[in-house]
Amino acid sequence: MKKILLACTMLFSILIFGQEKSGAKQFWENLQKQCGKSFEGEIKEGAANDTFRDKKLVMHVRNCDENTIRIPFFVGEDKSRTWVLTYKNDRIQLKHDHRHEDGSEDKVTQYGGIASNSGSSTLQFFPADQQTCDLIPNASANVWWITLDETSFTYNLRRIGSDRLFTVKFDLTKTVATPSAPWGWKD
Secondary structure, eight states, X not given: OHHHHHHHHHHHHHHHHHTXXXXXXXXXXXXXXXXXXXXXXXXXXXXXXXXXXXXXXXXXXXEEOSSEEEEEEEETTEEEEEEEEEEETTEXXXXXXXXXXXXXXXXXXXXXXXXXXXXXXXXXXXXBOHHHHHHOGGGGGEEEEXXXXXXXXXXXXXXXXXXXXXXXXXXXXXXXXXXXXXXXXXX
């Protein structure tokens, strides 16, 4: 009887824990809840002469499908930047898609990294990948991270071994007007 009870307890534990979602999956689902919404942000960390400081900063969680989320990041009238997040094999990848006004790719684009583990429901880290190291050698020590909770989304960059730190925080409690399409996109 004790063996049967022990076996049932073990099987029940496996079923319960086997159904728990990973940090990456929870993060992904929470971010997808913001799809279609736009939010204003502010610089929290960055160089004193950072050109972003005097501009309106808006992120638009514009496009969401099962495995890709595209978030244009507008800096004033500059619509060149889109964060592209991809979910695959319980990992999230971050890439930066940079475009010119005519929609053509900038020569420095598609850099970023993939999370080395599933992270948590509120935090994902992205160390620079090999493509980034080849494209931007100085960025080989870059680590990006995104935090997400019920009230805020932060995008962060730290260049390990330097003073370079950049953080922009978006208030998820207040949506703003949806901007027009980023460069290279059509409404």
